[in-house]
Amino acid sequence: MIPDRFEYHAPRSIEDAIALLKTHGDEAKLLAGGHSLLPLMKLRFASVSHLVDIGRIEGLSSIRKVDGAISIGAMTTHCELAESEFLRDAQPLLPKAAIRIADVQVRNRGTIGGSLAHADPASDLVPVLLALEAELVIRGPAGERRVAAGEFIESMFTSVLEDDEILVEIRVPVAPANSRCTYEKVPHPASHLPIVGVAAQVELSPAGECSAARLALTGLASVPYRASAAEALLRGQALSEKTIAAAAARVTDGIEPLSDSFAPDDYHLHLARVHTARALAALAGD
Ligand SMILES: Cc1cc2nc3c(=O)[nH]c(=O)nc-3n(C[C@H](O)[C@H](O)[C@H](O)COP(=O)(O)OP(=O)(O)OC[C@H]3O[C@@H](n4cnc5c(N)ncnc54)[C@H](O)[C@@H]3O)c2cc1C
Numbered sequence: 092m093i094p095d096r097f098e099y100h101a102p103r104s105i106e107d108a109i110a111l112l113k114t115h116g117d118e119a120k121l122l123a124g125g126h127s128l129l130p131l132m133k134l135r136f137a138s139v140s141h142l143v144d145i146g147r148i149e150g151l152s153s154i155r156k157v158d159g160a161i162s163i164g165a166m167t168t169h170c171e172l173a174e175s176e177f178l179r180d181a182q183p184l185l186p187k188a189a190i191r192i193a194d195v196q197v198r199n200r201g202t203i204g205g206s207l208a209h210a211d212p213a214s215d216l217v218p219v220l221l222a223l224e225a226e227l228v229i230r231g232p233a234g235e236r237r238v239a240a241g242e243f244i245e246s247m248f249t250s251v252l253e254d255d256e257i258l259v260e261i262r263v264p265v266a267p268a269n270s271r272c273t274y275e276k277v278p279h280p281a282s283h284l285p286i287v288g289v290a291a292q293v294e295l296s297p298a299g300e301c302s303a304a305r306l307a308l309t310g311l312a313s314v315p316y317r318a319s320a321a322e323a324l325l326r327g328q329a330l331s332e333k334t335i336a337a338a339a340a341r342v343t344d345g346i347e348p349l350s351d352s353f354a355p356d357d358y359h360l361h362l363a364r365v366h367t368a369r370a371l372a373a374l375a376g377d
Pocket of ligand 1: 130197200201202208216257
């Protein structure tokens with residue numbers, strides 16, 4: 092439980108952090124909340140020679156409105172998301188999912204940027220950001236680039252981030268006035284990581300039909316994903332029992348489910364359908 096020796100750096104600016112990453116290449120790793128990286132280092136699954144702590148850089152931890160969208164700094168903690176009055180009003184899906192993450196210790200340290208960069212197949216925030224079509228702002232030696240949340244994670248535990256890049260900001264749209272959202276989760280009894288998590292947002296017309304439907308799932312496949320077939324089925328329909336059942340049946344279309352000692356693949360698929368139906372029923376009844 093003792094990590095390999097490493098050198099600790101605490102830069103005060105994004106530029107200094109990027110310079111450190113550039114100098115040390117794949118021997119360096121950023122440290123955010125440390126709740127995924129430090130256990131890996133202690134178990135010696137990850138060996139890091141230079142740890143670059145971005146916790147002392149000002150301006151990376153904020154939730155505010157910028158150009159009509161919501162801007163969230165990458166170092167914003169799960170706890171800050173869960174407790175934000177502004178988000179509860181402007182984009183309630185984020186606090187609804189953040190409050191379901193693990194326990195208060197993990198929520199106090201873990202960050203939204205770390206959750207994304209870690210690219211865990213079972214993360215509570217990634218499906219939310221997929222459903223909300225978030226845009227991620229990345230800084231590196233060549234400047235800034237923006238990546239859609241749907242293009243950020245390449246495969247299990249691998250994102251598009253280069254060794255010398257930092258995820259600095261997440262931008263999400265303000266929830267439309269006619270929208271409803273919910274986050275349904277089956278937590279692993281030990282870690283609380285989602286065995287299955289369902290992020291759902293619908294926009295309802297005055298007649299009660301879905302003018303838009305966004306569904307994203309986590310815990311089920313090697314990468315959290317949007318359930319496009321189920322979304323298409325919901326569009327233009329009222330959230331009746333029949334429509335909900337039909338959409339829930341399609342939520343795992345094209346998915347190769349994960350299997351582990353706790354949840355075999357058919358159980359994962361079953362949970363995904365049941366909890367999608369529950370999420371949609373909750374939105375119908377809101
Ligand atoms: C006991 C336990 C239970 C947990 N339960 C849940 C749960 O129920 N749901 C859930 O979603 N998560 C859960 N987690 C994971 C937790 O949310 C982590 O906090 C999160 O996955 C990583 O965030 P972090 O800030 O701790 O990142 P760190 O551990 O510091 O970093 C993770 C990785 O991301 C990189 N990184 C971090 N920030 C950036 C950045 N801004 N730019 C580029 N790269 C970056 C790091 O270099 C590292 O490779 C749990 C963790 C623990 C220990």
